[in-house]
Amino acid sequence: MKIIKVILENMNKASQKNKALMIFKPVLNAMDEFFFGTDKVTSLPHIVDNMDIKRLMSLVIIALMPVTIASVYFWGLRVFLVIMVSYAFGGLIEVCFAVFRKKEIHEGFLVTGLIFPLILPPGVPLWVVAIGVMFGVIFGKEAFGGTGRNIFNPAIVGRVFLTIAFPNIMTMNWQMPFNKGLGGFIHFQNSVDAITTATPLALFKNQGIITSYSNLMLGQSAGCIGETFRVGIIAGGLFLIAMRIVDWRLPLAYLATVVIFPYLGNHLIHTQFALGGFQLLSGGLLLGAFFMATDPVTSPFTKPGRWIAGFLLGFLTVLIRGLSGYMEGVMFSILLVNAFTPLIDTMVLKARYKKK
Amino acid sequence: MLKPARTFRGGYRFKNFNGQARPVIVENQIPALVTIPLKQGFGAELKSLVKKGDAVFAGQTIARDDSVVSSPIHSSVNGVVEDVKRMNYFKRQTAMVIIRTTNASKEIPRLERCSLEWARLSNEKIEELVYLSGVSSLDREGIPTRFKSSIIPPEEVKHLIVHGIGSEPYNISLDLLLKEKNLLNFLEGVKILKRIMPNSKVHLSLNSKKRNIIEQVTKLTSQLEWLDTYPLEPKYPQGYDEILVPTILNQNFPYGYSAANIGVVILNIQAVLGVYEAVCEGKPFIERIIAICGPSIKDNIHIKVRVGTSLKDILAERVKTESPIRVALNSLLTGFQLNDISLPVDRTFSHIIAIPEKREREFLSFMRLGKTRDSYTRAFLAEMLPWVKRAPDTNKHGEERPCISCGFCERACPVKIIPHLLAKYVQRNLIDETIMNYGIFNCIECGLCSYVCPSKISLMKIIKEGQDKLIMQGCDSTQCILPYFNLKGIKEYRGVTKL
Numbered sequence: 001m002k003i004i005k006v007i008l009e010n011m012n013k014a015s016q017k018n019k020a021l022m023i024f025k026p027v028l029n030a031m032d033e034f035f036f037g038t039d040k041v042t043s044l045p046h047i048v049d050n051m052d053i054k055r056l057m058s059l060v061i062i063a064l065m066p067v068t069i070a071s072v073y074f075w076g077l078r079v080f081l082v083i084m085v086s087y088a089f090g091g092l093i094e095v096c097f098a099v100f101r102k103k104e105i106h107e108g109f110l111v112t113g114l115i116f117p118l119i120l121p122p123g124v125p126l127w128v129v130a131i132g133v134m135f136g137v138i139f140g141k142e143a144f145g146g147t148g149r150n151i152f153n154p155a156i157v158g159r160v161f162l163t164i165a166f167p168n169i170m171t172m173n174w175q176m177p178f179n180k181g182l183g184g185f186i187h188f189q190n191s192v193d194a195i196t197t198a199t200p201l202a203l204f205k206n207q208g209i210i211t212s213y214s215n216l217m218l219g220q221s222a223g224c225i226g227e228t229f230r231v232g233i234i235a236g237g238l239f240l241i242a243m244r245i246v247d248w249r250l251p252l253a254y255l256a257t258v259v260i261f262p263y264l265g266n267h268l269i270h271t272q273f274a275l276g277g278f279q280l281l282s283g284g285l286l287l288g289a290f291f292m293a294t295d296p297v298t299s300p301f302t303k304p305g306r307w308i309a310g311f312l313l314g315f316l317t318v319l320i321r322g323l324s325g326y327m328e329g330v331m332f333s334i335l336l337v338n339a340f341t342p343l344i345d346t347m348v349l350k351a352r353y354k355k356k
Numbered sequence: 357m358l359k360p361a362r363t364f365r366g367g368y369r370f371k372n373f374n375g376q377a378r379p380v381i382v383e384n385q386i387p388a389l390v391t392i393p394l395k396q397g398f399g400a401e402l403k404s405l406v407k408k409g410d411a412v413f414a415g416q417t418i419a420r421d422d423s424v425v426s427s428p429i430h431s432s433v434n435g436v437v438e439d440v441k442r443m444n445y446f447k448r449q450t451a452m453v454i455i456r457t458t459n460a461s462k463e464i465p466r467l468e469r470c471s472l473e474w475a476r477l478s479n480e481k482i483e484e485l486v487y488l489s490g491v492s493s494l495d496r497e498g499i500p501t502r503f504k505s506s507i508i509p510p511e512e513v514k515h516l517i518v519h520g521i522g523s524e525p526y527n528i529s530l531d532l533l534l535k536e537k538n539l540l541n542f543l544e545g546v547k548i549l550k551r552i553m554p555n556s557k558v559h560l561s562l563n564s565k566k567r568n569i570i571e572q573v574t575k576l577t578s579q580l581e582w583l584d585t586y587p588l589e590p591k592y593p594q595g596y597d598e599i600l601v602p603t604i605l606n607q608n609f610p611y612g613y614s615a616a617n618i619g620v621v622i623l624n625i626q627a628v629l630g631v632y633e634a635v636c637e638g639k640p641f642i643e644r645i646i647a648i649c650g651p652s653i654k655d656n657i658h659i660k661v662r663v664g665t666s667l668k669d670i671l672a673e674r675v676k677t678e679s680p681i682r683v684a685l686n687s688l689l690t691g692f693q694l695n696d697i698s699l700p701v702d703r704t705f706s707h708i709i710a711i712p713e714k715r716e717r718e719f720l721s722f723m724r725l726g727k728t729r730d731s732y733t734r735a736f737l738a739e740m741l742p743w744v745k746r747a748p749d750t751n752k753h754g755e756e757r758p759c760i761s762c763g764f765c766e767r768a769c770p771v772k773i774i775p776h777l778l779a780k781y782v783q784r785n786l787i788d789e790t791i792m793n794y795g796i797f798n799c800i801e802c803g804l805c806s807y808v809c810p811s812k813i814s815l816m817k818i819i820k821e822g823q824d825k826l827i828m829q830g831c832d833s834t835q836c837i838l839p840y841f842n843l844k845g846i847k848e849y850r851g852v853t854k855l
Contacts, residue, residue: 001719033755037721040752041713043814045689045803046682047525050729050736051810052754054722056762059735106757148758244733247763301761301776349777353793 004035026098030105056245057107063239064114064291066232071225074177075122076184079225085126087113090133097142106147108297112137115291116155118226119284119331120162122189123173128166132158152338153298159331171327174199174222197222200282201327204274216281227284237290246294249303253310254289254317255280261318273322285317288330298338302348309344313337358574359586361564364603366770367591368732368804370525374745375711377647379532381658386460390433390664391443391700394419394451396490398498398506399426404453410437414662415464415640417488418453427493427505432642432662434459445699446692452700455664470638474548482635483510483552489634490641493703494627496597497616500553507616513553514619517600518546518628519561523592525688525748526649526709530566532658533625533645539569542625543576545632550582553621559604561586592689593802597622599770610837611771611798617843626706644705648674651747652681652710664700670708671697680713682750689803714749721753732764732808757811765805765815771798775805775815782822787829796822797833 011028015021034054042048072079090113098105116133136158141150163170174197178184199222200211211221219229227233240246258279265273279285293299293313300309316333320326395401402419406412412431420428435457443452467488471477477485483501486492492505500506500513520530534542550558560577562570564587577583586604588594594603597615600622601607607618615622626645633639642663649656653674661670667683675681684691686707694708718724726736728747738746765775773795781791796819805815827833837843 034720036717036719038752038755039715039717040755041682041715041750042752044693044816045807046684046691046693046709046711046750047688047730047748048752048806048812049731049733049808049810050726050753051731051733051808052722052812053757053760053810054754055735056733056810058722104755108760146758148760243735245735245762296760296762301763301766301774349774349794353795 001035008032008035023099026103026105027095030098033104053107057110059243059245060111060240060291061114063236064111064118064226066235067118067226067229067287068114070219070229070232071118071122073183073185074179074219074228075175075225076178076187076189078189079117079122079184081126082117082120082124082129082225083114085129086117086133089130090116090137093134093137093142097146101146103146108141108147109137112141112154115226116158118287119155119159119224121170121173122175122177122225124169128162128169131165132162134158135161148297150297151341152335153292153295156292156331156335156338160328160335163326163328163331176222177219177228179220199223199327200278201321204278204282205327208271210274210278211282213277213281216278221282224284224287227287230281230286233286233290237286240290240294246290247303247306249306250294250299250310250313251289253307254293254313255285257311257314258285258317261314262322265318265322269322273318279318279321283321283327284330288334289313293334293337298341300341300344300348302345302352304351305341305344305348308348309337309341312340357578357581357584358570359584361587361589362603363589363591364594364599364770366768366772366804367523367593367599368768368808369589369591370523370730372742372745373525373730374728374747375649375651375653375656376526377529377649377656377658377707379529379535379658381532381645381660384659384661384665384670386433386457386462386662387665387669388457389438389666390431390435390455390457390662391666392418392429392432392453392455392664393445393700393702394429394453395445395448396429396663396702397427397493397704398496399493400424401451402426402429404440404451406431406437406440406453408437408439411435411458412437412455413465415467415642422503425498425504425507427490427498427503428488430490430640430642430663431455432664433457434461464639464642466638467634467640468638470635472636474544474551474635477635479551482548485635485638486548486552486631489630489639490703491627491630491634494630494641495623497614497621499549499623499627499631500616500621506621507614508619508621510553511555512619513556513621515559515605515621516549516553516556517559517561517604517620517622518549518625519588519595519600519622520625521561521563521588521590521595523590523594524707525592526647526707527590528626528645528647528706529658530563530569530625533629534569538629539572539576541632541636542628543573544636545628545630546583547580548631548635549623549628556582556621558583559586560584561588561600561604563590564588565590592804593770593800595624596770596800596802598800608840610841610843611800612833612837613841613843618841624706641703644701644703646670646701646705647707648710649707650710652676652679652712661701663703666698666700667694667708668697670701671710675710680715681710682713684709684711688748689807690801712749714751718751732768733810752812754810754812756813759811759813762810764808764810768804768808770802770804771795771800773798775799775819776809776813778822779813779815779818782818782825787822787825789831791822792826792831792833792836795836796826797836799823 136154140154140157144150203209259276317329320329435455439454487503492499498506500510683694729736730746
């Protein structure tokens with residue numbers, strides 16, 4: 001603790017002496033705040049809640065921990081490298097904008113930087129990760145004015161960009177996970193690129209094969225880095241709901257629609273629409289529903305709005321999965337519904353505060 | 357009759373704060389010098405009837421004016437008037453009578469013709485006793501009597517709500533106020549009030565966690581068909597008039613107006629006990645029970661003090677001096693900060709709360725487990741350890757950040773407005789009818805939105821600012837209320853405690 005204090009003080013002194021280093025003031029301030037908290041006191045009310053944005057974001061990261069650790073097991077130690085690249089390049093952009101705007105660095109990026117690698121395929125080249133996260137942070141967040149003002153989830157923006165820009169890398173590069181012994185904890189990455197396989201959704205679409213539910217739950221299927229260990233995702237999501245950080249309405253509405261709506265579709269075209277249970281456990285649905293659709297900034301803040309958004313998400317996800325050429329129904333539907341969020345909120349407010 | 361438990365949507369229950377006042381009462385000694393404000397509680401400021409050099413006795417009326425809405429004010433000690441002057445009292449210039457004690461006897465002369473058998477007294481006499489004792493100035497509407505002590509005449513009162521819920525972080529002890537004989541006195545007081553306000557229905561709302569008190573009250577009042585008892589969850593801000601009326605009467609509240617406008621009078625337990633003491637024992641209301649709460653107090657007890665005692669006399673011996681503290685009056689969420697320790701106590705004081713003023717920084721504060729930290733979210737260990745007391749302090753516990761629309765403020769808001777939305781409109785200077793339509797004037801300034809905000813935005817302050825700007829633009833707050841209510845046409849009046 002003292003060491004950090006001394007280091008920070010020295011750095012502060014250095015930056016005061018050298019004008020060129022002054023631009024890094026936001027970084028120093030952010031570090032100072034990170035380690036030592038605040039000395040500001042309240043006015044009225046005299047006491048305030050102990051919760052702050054730092055803790056809120058750290059809790060989301062804690063909720064993502066089971067998935068992250070499991071993903072290292074499934075895909076090898078390279079996952080760490082992917083996460084580090086994502087943090088490094090995303091953080092760089094964040095710092096640049098903070099320096100440029102002369103504002104503090106906000107904590108929101110801590111979550112984006114971890115979620116983004118989790119929604120990439122395990123074999124993704126590192127330069128692609130760097131490009132994706134930079135694009136996501138610039139065009140998904142900073143272009144709109146930074147934390148709290150963005151319309152789209154930055155991680156999703158980055159991912160959509162990569163899917164469209166590098167379709168080969170993003171949709172072909174699937175591997176089967178480790179499943180024996182210490183698995184990925186002692187391997188750098190899955191031995192050969194030769195073991196390419198298809199994701200459960202693609203298997204269903206192309207060959208009508210339905211992967212068993214227990215394999216899907218425990219991560220024994222191909223898929224993105226963080227989306228396959230579904231037990232961990234559910235546990236993390238429920239943890240956030242129990243902590244009251246995430247509202248339960250949107251994930252419930254989303255998942256319920258995805259389970260119920262395909263039964264209708266299945267009746268009409270059963271080769272296109274898989275049954276609800278399979279839809280629920282395949283692809284990035286659970287990760288998207290618990291961690292990305294619920295992002296408070298980009299989801300509706302009104303309660304009826306959350307129900308509506310959840311329903312829309314479910315509807316769009318099933319439609320895109322069933323009828324389009326893309327497997328990434330969750331990703332596209334979250335992006336589309338994010339665009340609708342302000343409209344949904346406005347409509348709900350209009351209905352609620354109708355002139356009597 | 358005992359009604360089923362009730363509550364309201366939103367709100368937050370402050371649990372288990374460290375430094376709750378024990379149910380023990382200590383009488384403070386008679387101070388050497390008292391400063392008595394000539395405006396206490398509900399009513400206009402009065403002119404002094406005494407002048408410099410006059411000898412006064414405890415309980416002597418030193419100010420009274422039957423022509424304006426007010427209640428008499430008494431000297432609280434035997435002594436000589438040292439000065440009558442205007443002083444700054446809670447941001448308001450108020451006339452004060454300063455009295456030096458000459459005889460520290462604890463005797464208080466009784467009011468004339470008080471009687472334990474109050475049933476034999478005429479209505480007029482009872483009302484006179486209530487008025488003369490000064491108790492009629494308590495709470496936001498005062499107690500209506502024929503002497504203009506409130507804004508409505510007693511016969512127009514349709515509902516009388518008596519509340520003892522204790523939903524604040526620190527509360528005066530219900531067990532103490534309603535201990536043994538006091539409970540009977542309290543119920544007598546309720547009966548007296550019913551006699552004064554014959555057309556009213558009495559609603560007694562009590563903390564639903566205090567089972568034994570509710571049981572006793574139910575047993576003692578089962579015969580009274582005009583009285584209902586409601587156990588209410590002690591969720592902040594249940595004790596506010598604006599929340600009590602909808603929960604108990606299922607009726608909309610005319611926000612910004614006094615409850616008296618819809619024929620409702622709301623009193624707390626100390627006021628009812630004061631009524632009993634005035635009518636049956638003839639005591640002028642010159643003593644007040646104050647809970648001394650908070651972790652920065654050496655011994656958390658209740659004290660009985662004379663009105664006009666300076667805070668210095670109360671606090672000097674009682675606060676911990678090792679570290680800086682902050683003293684708040686009545687409520688940690690909305691209460692006035694008591695910087696000037698020479699201020700006197702008046703009739704409206706009920707809690708004095710001292711908490712540490714914490715400016716020290718804390719290493720990796722956001723990563724702490726939080727055994728003693730209170731939070732609206734369940735993200736601290738305290739949530740799982742209900743027996744550990746939570747320690748409040750004045751630190752902000754985090755930096756101010758942009759709003760992320762997490763919705764905590766909306767979930768906590770007891771009057772169903774959306775604080776973060778209103779704040780965004782106000783901060784962008786979009787001040788027009790829209791925010792009025794979104795209910796900006798419904799805000800009751802309970803401070804809960806500012807409390808729960810993880811981005812540490814002072815929502816309450818911003819909303820208040822928005823209201824002021826809106827009024828400056830000529831928007832009339834009354835137009836949200838007047839078309840929908842049949843009001844008696846009297847503008848809201850707030851006592852000094854609610855500045």
